[in-house]
Amino acid sequence: MVKSQITRQKLLDAATQAFWDAGYSNTSLRQIAQAAEVDVALVSRYFGSKLGLFTAALEAGFAWPELHDPDIDPVAAIIAKFTDPATEDHKFSTTRMIIINANDPQVGDLVRTTLHNAIIAPLERRMTGPHAATRLALFFAAITGASIVRHSLQLPAMVDTPVDTYKAQLNYLIKTALAYGQDDTPTF
Amino acid sequence: MVKSQITRQKLLDAATQAFWDAGYSNTSLRQIAQAAEVDVALVSRYFGSKLGLFTAALEAGFAWPELHDPDIDPVAAIIAKFTDPATEDHKFSTTRMIIINANDPQVGDLVRTTLHNAIIAPLERRMTGPHAATRLALFFAAITGASIVRHSLQLPAMVDTPVDTYKAQLNYLIKTALAYGQDDTPTF
DNA sequence: CCTGAAAGTCAACAGTTGTAGACTTTTATA
DNA sequence: TATAAAAGTCTACAACTGTTGACTTTCAGG
Numbered sequence: 001m002v003k004s005q006i007t008r009q010k011l012l013d014a015a016t017q018a019f020w021d022a023g024y025s026n027t028s029l030r031q032i033a034q035a036a037e038v039d040v041a042l043v044s045r046y047f048g049s050k051l052g053l054f055t056a057a058l059e060a061g062f063a064w065p066e067l068h069d070p071d072i073d074p075v076a077a078i079i080a081k082f083t084d085p086a087t088e089d090h091k092f093s094t095t096r097m098i099i100i101n102a103n104d105p106q107v108g109d110l111v112r113t114t115l116h117n118a119i120i121a122p123l124e125r126r127m128t129g130p131h132a133a134t135r136l137a138l139f140f141a142a143i144t145g146a147s148i149v150r151h152s153l154q155l156p157a158m159v160d161t162p163v164d165t166y167k168a169q170l171n172y173l174i175k176t177a178l179a180y181g182q183d184d185t186p187t188f
Numbered sequence: 189m190v191k192s193q194i195t196r197q198k199l200l201d202a203a204t205q206a207f208w209d210a211g212y213s214n215t216s217l218r219q220i221a222q223a224a225e226v227d228v229a230l231v232s233r234y235f236g237s238k239l240g241l242f243t244a245a246l247e248a249g250f251a252w253p254e255l256h257d258p259d260i261d262p263v264a265a266i267i268a269k270f271t272d273p274a275t276e277d278h279k280f281s282t283t284r285m286i287i288i289n290a291n292d293p294q295v296g297d298l299v300r301t302t303l304h305n306a307i308i309a310p311l312e313r314r315m316t317g318p319h320a321a322t323r324l325a326l327f328f329a330a331i332t333g334a335s336i337v338r339h340s341l342q343l344p345a346m347v348d349t350p351v352d353t354y355k356a357q358l359n360y361l362i363k364t365a366l367a368y369g370q371d372d373t374p375t376f
Numbered sequence: 377c378c379t380g381a382a383a384g385t386c387a388a389c390a391g392t393t394g395t396a397g398a399c400t401t402t403t404a405t406a
Numbered sequence: 407t408a409t410a411a412a413a414g415t416c417t418a419c420a421a422c423t424g425t426t427g428a429c430t431t432t433c434a435g436g
Contacts, residue, residue, distance in 0.1 A: 001422065003403085019303050025214050026293055028393065039415060044395060077364050102340045105214055112342060120343060133345035138357060144341070145333020149223070149325050152290045153332075154300060155308060159319035169326060169368070176364040180357070191432095192383065217424065227385060231423060 008046045010036040016057040020093070023100040024054055024107045054107055061097065062118040067126075074126045075139065078119075079174065082143050092134055095147035131181035138177035146170045196234045198224040204245040208281070211288040212242055212295045230318035242295055242333075249285065250306040262314045263327065266307075267362065270331050271355055318370035326365035334358045 014036035018027040029050055035039040051106040066077040073088070082095055101111045127136055150158040150166060158166060202224035206215040217238055221228040229342040235241040254265040270283060289299045308324070315324055338354060346354060 007413080018215045019241045022293055029395090030393080034248065040394090041416080042395085042414070050394065078241070078417085099287060099336065099340065100291050103211065103284070105210055112345075115341065116343075118294075120364065134357065137343045137345035138334075138361060140343060141333035141337045141361060142329070143333070145329035146333050148287065148324075148336070152287065153303065153328065155325045155328060157325035158329075169322065172368060173326060173329060173361070173365065177361065180360060195383085216422080218422090228424090229386080229426080230384070233383085238424065 004046075007036075007038050007042060011038055011043060011046060011053070012060065013054060014038075015053050016061060019054055019057055019101065020061070020097040024050075024104050029053075051107070055110065058111065059112050061094070062114055064119065067119065074123050075178070078123065078143070079171075082147065083170060093147065093151065096146055096151055099144065099148060099152065125136045129182065135178050135180050135182075138180050139174060142170070142173035142177045146173060189292065192234075193206060195224075195226050195230060199226055199231060199234060199241070200248065202226075203241050204249060207242055207245055207289065208249070208285040212292050217241075228229065239295070243298065246299065246302050249282070250302055254306065255307065255310045262311050263366070266311065266327075266331070267359075271358060281335065281339065283332055284339055287332065287336060287340065323366050323368050323370075326368050327362060330358070330361035330365045334361060 006143050011032065014032045015027075018035065029040050029043050032053075033043065040119050043050065043053055048055055064077070065079065066072050066081075067074050069077075082093075098111065098115060102108055102115070104111070120140075124133065124136055127133075129135075146158070146166075146169065160168070161169075200219065202220045203215075206220050206223065217228050217231050220241075221231065231238065231241055235244055238250055252265070252269065254260050254269075255262050257265075272283075286303060288298065290296055292299070292301070308328075312321060315321075317323075318363070334354075334357065337343050346357070349357075
């Protein structure tokens with residue numbers, strides 16, 4: 001009764017780690033099974049297929065109850081999630097996962113749909129004022145762009161930099177993005 | 189004498205198209221050969237290996253003489269390159285290529301190194317003033333972020349939008365990035 | 377026309393992948 | 407303890423991958 005849940009979870013954890021880090025297509029089930037110290041065939045038992053395993057990992061990873069809590073500012077929640085040192089510095093990063101898998105020929109559509117349903121749509125619903133959709137898009141551009149430059153492209157100016165400085169730079173971009181079309185839009 | 193150059197080029201074109209669109213690992217040599225209407229074994233003849241083919245495509249795609257022309261503003265050149273309707277709207281996009289392949293376990297290092305040597309370093313050399321490196325990093329964050337939101341994540345606010353509007357939004361982000369730490373840094 | 381190099385074709389290789397089915401071991405219940 | 411379900415193991419499969427070497431065709435120079 002309980003034993004199966006444990007191995008299922010071990011498989012799910014190892015899969016999340018690998019899918020987040022290397023992407024769906026670049027990860028084999030045998031790698032995952034070895035990391036989980038579990039037999040490959042159990043993937044078939046507990047998740048049906050590789051795609052089923054990925055879907056489970058995706059849903060677990062995108063379950064962000066903060067976004068629905070009326071007492072929490074959703075934008076602040078996202079920023080915290082995307083800049084949390086515990087996850088931000090690590091390969092186990094939401095941004096990294098999205099970027100890598102959103103273009104995958106096999107799971108790209110699924111990732112984009114899930115991203116939209118789980119994160120974008122709730123955020124959009126709670127954003128008010130003019131140009132809400134555009135400001136949200138620019139906000140996401142700032143977050144993903146900074147994350148890419150720091151983690152994927154690894155530009156020296158953003159890599160050889162303490163986390164606090166990076167956060168300051170990121171906040172600078174975010175503030176601008178959110179100010180788009182508002183009263184306090186910066187002029188140049 | 190000439191015939192071989194033609195098939196070599198057909199192979200290179202098809203490879204570039206595929207690598208730029210789906211990424212190195214998600215593209216098979218047989219797919220490329222079929223698109224080029226050429227036999228698979230010729231990859232081995234003309235490029236040695238799959239990695240050799242990718243390297244050739246990478247070098248050809250990153251050869252941007254504009255960046256070394258003293259009469260052209262390098263930042264403007266990059267912006268033009270990244271927002272050119274001919275390439276920007278298409279899957280054949282430099283940003284897309286970088287994002288997809290910079291994380292690939294097999295060619296990631298090569299892509300990042302080439303990107304640095306061919307684009308970042310020349311740009312860095314020609315950028316002046318305080319916080320040059322940081323401004324460059326933020327500039328790249330703006331470009332890649334916007335491109336991702338529009339093409340990879342496909343957020344409605346940036347997809348269901350004419351190119352001119354998108355360019356305006358992108359320019360807004362770029363201006364802010366380049367103004368970082370300067371006299372005309374926007375205040376909020 | 378003859379000849380040899382250039383160009384292209386074909387089949388096969390060893391390795392890896394996701395998946396399925398038959399099998400054995402473990403565990404809980406009666 | 408006996409028994410049946412649950413959990414885990416092992417082997418094999420077909421499909422696909424990059425790469426190689428032997429072969430055939432094409433074609434220009436003597």
